Amino acid sequence: MKFDKPATTNPIDQGKIVGKPTDRIDGPLKTTGTAPYAYERHDVVPDQAYGYIVGAGIAKGRIDLLDDSAARKAPGVLAVVTAKNAGKLGKGNFNTARLLGGPEIEHYHQAIALVVAETFEQARAAAQTIRVDYVRSKGAYDLARAKDSAVMPTGKNEKDTAVGDFAAAFERAPVQFDATYGTPDESHAMMEPHASIAAWDGDKLTVWTSNQMIAWGVGDMAATLGIPKGNVRLISPYIGGGFGGKLFLRADVLLAALGARAAKRPVKVALQRPLMINNTTHRPATIQRVRLGATRDGKLTAIAHESWSGDLPGGGPEVAVQQTRLLYAGENRVTRLRLATLDLPEGNAMRAPGEAPGLMVLEAAMDEMAEKLGIDPVEFRILNDTQVDPEKPGRPFSQRRLVECLRTGAERFGWSKRNAAPGKVRDGRWLVGMGMAAAFRNNLLTKSGARVRLGGNGIVTVETDMTDIGTGTYTIIAQTAAEMMGVPLDRVVVRLGDSAFPVSAGSGGQWGANNSTSGVYAACVKLREAVAQKLGLDAGTAEFADGQVIAGERRSALAQAAKDGELVAEDAIEYGELDKRYQQSTFGAHFCEVGVDAHTGEIRVRRMLAVCAAGRILNPKSARSQVIGAMTMGVGAALMEDLVVDKRLGFFVNHDLASYEVPVHADIPHQDVIFLDETDPISSPMKAKGVGELGICGVGAAVANAVYNATGFRVRHYPITLDKLLDHLPTVG
Amino acid sequence: MKAFSYERARTPAEAAAAVAGTPGAKFIAGGTNLLDLMKLEIETPAHLVDVNGLDLDTIAETGDGGLRIGALVRNTDLAADPRVRRDYAVLARAVLAGASGQLRNRATTAGNLLQRTRCPYFYDTDQACNKRHPGSGCAALGGFSRHNAILGVSDACIATYPGDMAVALSVLDASVETVRPDGQTRTIPIGELHRLPGTTPQIEHTLQTGELIAAVVLPKPAGGRQVYRKVRDRSSYAFALVSVAAVVQRDGSGRIALGGVAHKPWRVDAADAALPRGAKAVSAALLDGARTTPDNAFKKPLAERTIAAVLVDARRPA
Numbered sequence A: 001m002k003f004d005k006p007a008t009t010n011p012i013d014q015g016k017i018v019g020k021p022t023d024r025i026d027g028p029l030k031t032t033g034t035a036p037y038a039y040e041r042h043d044v045v046p047d048q049a050y051g052y053i054v055g056a057g058i059a060k061g062r063i064d065l066l067d068d069s070a071a072r073k074a075p076g077v078l079a080v081v082t083a084k085n086a087g088k089l090g091k092g093n094f095n096t097a098r099l100l101g102g103p104e105i106e107h108y109h110q111a112i113a114l115v116v117a118e119t120f121e122q123a124r125a126a127a128q129t130i131r132v133d134y135v136r137s138k139g140a141y142d143l144a145r146a147k148d149s150a151v152m153p154t155g156k157n158e159k160d161t162a163v164g165d166f167a168a169a170f171e172r173a174p175v176q177f178d179a180t181y182g183t184p185d186e187s188h189a190m191m192e193p194h195a196s197i198a199a200w201d202g203d204k205l206t207v208w209t210s211n212q213m214i215a216w217g218v219g220d221m222a223a224t225l226g227i228p229k230g231n232v233r234l235i236s237p238y239i240g241g242g243f244g245g246k247l248f249l250r251a252d253v254l255l256a257a258l259g260a261r262a263a264k265r266p267v268k269v270a271l272q273r274p275l276m277i278n279n280t281t282h283r284p285a286t287i288q289r290v291r292l293g294a295t296r297d298g299k300l301t302a303i304a305h306e307s308w309s310g311d312l313p314g315g316g317p318e319v320a321v322q323q324t325r326l327l328y329a330g331e332n333r334v335t336r337l338r339l340a341t342l343d344l345p346e347g348n349a350m351r352a353p354g355e356a357p358g359l360m361v362l363e364a365a366m367d368e369m370a371e372k373l374g375i376d377p378v379e380f381r382i383l384n385d386t387q388v389d390p391e392k393p394g395r396p397f398s399q400r401r402l403v404e405c406l407r408t409g410a411e412r413f414g415w416s417k418r419n420a421a422p423g424k425v426r427d428g429r430w431l432v433g434m435g436m437a438a439a440f441r442n443n444l445l446t447k448s449g450a451r452v453r454l455g456g457n458g459i460v461t462v463e464t465d466m467t468d469i470g471t472g473t474y475t476i477i478a479q480t481a482a483e484m485m486g487v488p489l490d491r492v493v494v495r496l497g498d499s500a501f502p503v504s505a506g507s508g509g510q511w512g513a514n515n516s517t518s519g520v521y522a523a524c525v526k527l528r529e530a531v532a533q534k535l536g537l538d539a540g541t542a543e544f545a546d547g548q549v550i551a552g553e554r555r556s557a558l559a560q561a562a563k564d565g566e567l568v569a570e571d572a573i574e575y576g577e578l579d580k581r582y583q584q585s586t587f588g589a590h591f592c593e594v595g596v597d598a599h600t601g602e603i604r605v606r607r608m609l610a611v612c613a614a615g616r617i618l619n620p621k622s623a624r625s626q627v628i629g630a631m632t633m634g635v636g637a638a639l640m641e642d643l644v645v646d647k648r649l650g651f652f653v654n655h656d657l658a659s660y661e662v663p664v665h666a667d668i669p670h671q672d673v674i675f676l677d678e679t680d681p682i683s684s685p686m687k688a689k690g691v692g693e694l695g696i697c698g699v700g701a702a703v704a705n706a707v708y709n710a711t712g713f714r715v716r717h718y719p720i721t722l723d724k725l726l727d728h729l730p731t732v733g
Numbered sequence B: 001m002k003a004f005s006y007e008r009a010r011t012p013a014e015a016a017a018a019v020a021g022t023p024g025a026k027f028i029a030g031g032t033n034l035l036d037l038m039k040l041e042i043e044t045p046a047h048l049v050d051v052n053g054l055d056l057d058t059i060a061e062t063g064d065g066g067l068r069i070g071a072l073v074r075n076t077d078l079a080a081d082p083r084v085r086r087d088y089a090v091l092a093r094a095v096l097a098g099a100s101g102q103l104r105n106r107a108t109t110a111g112n113l114l115q116r117t118r119c120p121y122f123y124d125t126d127q128a129c130n131k132r133h134p135g136s137g138c139a140a141l142g143g144f145s146r147h148n149a150i151l152g153v154s155d156a157c158i159a160t161y162p163g164d165m166a167v168a169l170s171v172l173d174a175s176v177e178t179v180r181p182d183g184q185t186r187t188i189p190i191g192e193l194h195r196l197p198g199t200t201p202q203i204e205h206t207l208q209t210g211e212l213i214a215a216v217v218l219p220k221p222a223g224g225r226q227v228y229r230k231v232r233d234r235s236s237y238a239f240a241l242v243s244v245a246a247v248v249q250r251d252g253s254g255r256i257a258l259g260g261v262a263h264k265p266w267r268v269d270a271a272d273a274a275l276p277r278g279a280k281a282v283s284a285a286l287l288d289g290a291r292t293t294p295d296n297a298f299k300k301p302l303a304e305r306t307i308a309a310v311l312v313d314a315r316r317p318a
């Protein structure tokens, strides 16, 4: 189905099931521990052996000698895979460094060997006997030092942008702001590690894994092994969190495949936790400079946002200036990305790549500018709202209700009670402050396919390679199919995450919900046609409701259509030019109150509110979960998450969950989420967008702005930890 | 993890003798620290002597009005004991400030005392670490040392002893009762259990090989206001950047100790003596000789501010 005209009224608008707060259909499996995650799939093939990965102990250089003789002789060992014996390997589209290193080492903890043994304990013990001598070479590990050597990246949407004459406008602006900020490297730190089981049947490979993007995984596996895509089957129905860390083929799945080939047995591999952080991808650190020029009454006339980040050769930048092209009006504007070569582990997408760190900076700068202007931060943003793409004024936003988000949020949060003078509100030992920030994240459209089956028992089965990374995809797909086919939710079966199913959008960039359900919508339209035809009804006017198909006077049970055999329909949603004519984005406003311990500088969030405008909310219950989870992650980014680089040795030092701190329950207070009632017919037949990333966008800045309001001191280098505040707190006693 | 043999000891003396008599043997109690270290091969015991079956899991009153806490009393039970909560509040608070509910259910009194440092380079077997591999160097010096020690450090090692409970025990003047391999018992004041790194950071305490901790003994209640203040980046489930344990009497006298700053609970007689004179004098005495890195220099002002806050708190009328 080609979607090239704004959606008109369609069965989804009935809203009998779609849009209703709905419990996850996979909830019972998860809460009872019976959802089969990759590493636990003992049932799928017999005789599984265990693999254990050895990571490189240096950041850059080469292996002089890798002695695996003891490992090979160790009890239970079936095979040892290294670059020496793995055969020729290619590299996937989405990988920057090779997944199996050696002799050249490209980053710390790059996998250099896999030991396969009868038991996990044997594999681990044998792996620990492997001795490696390295020759180190000099690497670049410090972004601040590499900054001046950074160059303009070459990717799409990574080039410099300029509209008007920023330099002149900034120069002329009566009120100017210019500051440089920093955001650290961050880790996805999801609960389930990367984990896979691989089994060969002749030259055909099946992997049970944990991956957000099935088709990308199949493609990169085939490319890396040098085998046809058709020989790779990838199955990933349950994923214990990904946040972008599982968008790609990673070492666990490749090495499981290589291990299985070497051991001639199915092999399972999970990345051990201390290896995950340096072995896989992370959100790259940035240095960002923002310059704003405004009239005295608060109209922005000049906006410049520059961001520096680093990556391995061949890698890409953190696109931290993306939102600045679209968020506020202003005639003269510039954005620039600069990419330095760093020999740290490869950077890549993490929840709201670009916008998350970009808004942590832009929205802090907006707060600073508002104060400079003496204008309330909410009003300052409203004053600079735009309903069109500021770079191309002929191009409107499909929907943009940022102002309503801001006003609703301010009202509900009690923003008027905020004392604009910082450092003035005290509650016992706590310095109390309020902060806010706008949220913005683009709505991305990609082709997404699905197959729908109607069985003789009236059960509707949906099959798509779409994934559920804990977001609630199973449920919204079931809701979509139930609404379309006029059956209750419990008559729908959803099967996901299998490369044998039609290729979907996958889960990333908050594009999953809208695109994958639109693909299901398209397939259901086809199935409705097949049903109507079978029943001799007019597909154009037939209504599907209560398990019946009704056309005028005639009605028939839906199941009747499949009484002579299952009906199967397959289709995909494909998008026309609408997103060229309209800018499609999601909007929100975050509000936050913090307490800062006046003695120790400990920062604790006291309450939070998000207001989101993101098209139709397919399932308010799981959407709310997405947003509160994202807000939690935003608190982590503001206050604690920080992959610390050892700038001498070139690796992230705090590479486990004890030392890489993310918020715990006690850090997160009551969170409120409001969704504005909205549908966006430009987006898709579902009229939906995404919320999973919108929820994190801006949170960090809202927290930072609240800390400033509490203390009167601005920390421009995240995370805002107590050591950075200590010198600026009142004396004790 | 290296393969190891395993036995369950039936009596303290048998346990001590078993460890002393078997090369590379160690005790295992809750295993919440030791097993993690074994998985990474930071600890590679050839033999484990499981002490969980020993009859050391009760809290009993002593003849002189104190408490004798068996080595196997779980952290959760210790913190929940009504006598501890009433008379040794600083101890209950310190224990509850540590780890998580699940870990405290498993962790034992003795194991908690002997938990090893959380220096990140100690945990990474690809890095130089004098504590893990004597003579290999110290990667934390000049590296990431935000959590490392500022007092009692050496050129060989700047690791902290990370535990909370021991800091409270320190201001309670607790002592440790042990059983030696020859069956003899001895009593070690808590302040003499942990060692500073010096040139031998791998030697962390003053116990002999095979010497088993049987109990921790608390003298009769110290009274006063008892405070444990643990400062950290997140609200729970993190080791102390700095912690302060204090027992302050009505007349302003008392005892005070710091955690998170040295390879032992940091208690200084001169600081106790300075308590009536106020926070400045106390801080000066406790932090005398501090040696910081750029990463952990904040611990000094943080300790000063936390000490001041604790003293304000302890002197507030009830």
Ligand SMILES: Cc1cc2nc3c(=O)[nH]c(=O)nc-3n(C[C@H](O)[C@H](O)[C@H](O)COP(=O)(O)OP(=O)(O)OC[C@H]3O[C@@H](n4cnc5c(N)ncnc54)[C@H](O)[C@@H]3O)c2cc1C
Binding pocket: A658, B026, B027, B028, B029, B030, B031, B032, B033, B034, B035, B036, B051, B071, B097, B098, B099, B100, B103, B106, B107, B108, B109, B110, B111, B112, B113, B114, B115, B162, B163, B164, B165, B211, B212, B213, B214, B237, B238, B239, B240
């Ligand atoms: C994620 C995490 C967070 C934590 N956070 C904190 C925290 O915030 N604060 C804190 O204080 N602690 C914290 N801990 C540490 C925790 O308190 C210790 O792991 C626990 O107390 C150790 O007790 P155990 O009985 O499990 O010891 P084990 O792991 O069994 O043993 C530890 C050591 O003690 C020795 N040992 C055990 N019993 C005896 C005995 N009777 N005599 C002689 N030697 C003995 C063992 O040989 C071993 O060397 C944390 C731990 C983890 C894993």
Ligand code: SF4
Binding pocket: B117, B119, B120, B121, B122, B128, B129, B130, B131, B132, B137, B138, B139, B140, B141, B148, B156, B157, B158, B159, B201
């Ligand atoms: S501080 Fe001590 S524990 Fe840490 S690396 Fe140095 S020697 Fe090892």
